[in-house]
Amino acid sequence: MENLVTRAEWGALPPSQQWRALPRALGVKIHYEGREVPADLARPDQHHRCAARVREIQAMHLADPVQGWIDIAYNALVCPHGRVFEGRGARRESGANGDRRLNRAHYAVCxxxxxxxxxxxxxxxxxxxxxxxxxxxxxxxAGPQVVGHRDGRDTDCPGEPLYRWILAGAPRP
Structure with missing residues (x-):
């Protein structure tokens, strides 16, 4: 995939423990950050800020004592410029979907x-x-399902605009 930003390219820290393997999944759960994202991040000349934001998300996840995440919780993250940042990556259990059962059922993309x-x-x-x-x-x-985080947990994630896209079948624009 030509628009993939690898962990090395965005400057990921190594996980604090070994990832759990995920040989297959039902599909993908879509997430959003659930906090303020600066509106100007989407400007074409602002892509240079995206890797730093992914590093910030990883640092927040690693520092969260309640969740006990061993790494960034998502398998991938997508910036407003369409670049896909490798999180935990493929064939690795997510940490973002809510619990072990949900993390084994779907990959997580933020x-x-x-x-x-x-x-x-x-x-x-x-x-x-x-x-x-x-x-x-x-x-x-990953199987054919593309669902929202709210389809497995009581949450507003991934927000109304993105959830409408999911309900419409997650079409490529």
Whole structure:
């Protein structure tokens, strides 16, 4: 995938423990950040800020004593410019879906959208989400399901605009 940003390229820290293997999944759960994402992050000249944001998310996850995450919780993250950032990657259990049963059922892909600021997915981000889903199907034996985080947990994630896209069948724009 030409728009993949590997862990090495975005400067990921190593996981604090070994990842759990995930030989296959029912599909992919789509997430959003659930916090403010600056609206100007989507400007074409602002892509240089995206890797730092992914590193910030990883640092928040590693520092969270309640969740006990061993790494960034997502298998992939997609920035507003359509680039797919490798999180835990394919064939590795997610930490983001809510519990072990849910993490073994679906991969987790996070759109860099928030509950304020940047909330509407643009075409580049939607293309990137489709690319991430295709990548996890090809590399991680993800099944056909594309669902929202709220389809497994009591949460607002992935926000109304992104959830409408999922309910419409997660089409490539």
């Amino acid at each position: 759109a860099m959208l928030g509950d304020s600021g940047l909330t509407e997915p643009g075409p580049a981000l939607l293309h990137g989400l489709c690319d991430a889903v295709d990548w996890l199907r090809e590399r991680g034996a």
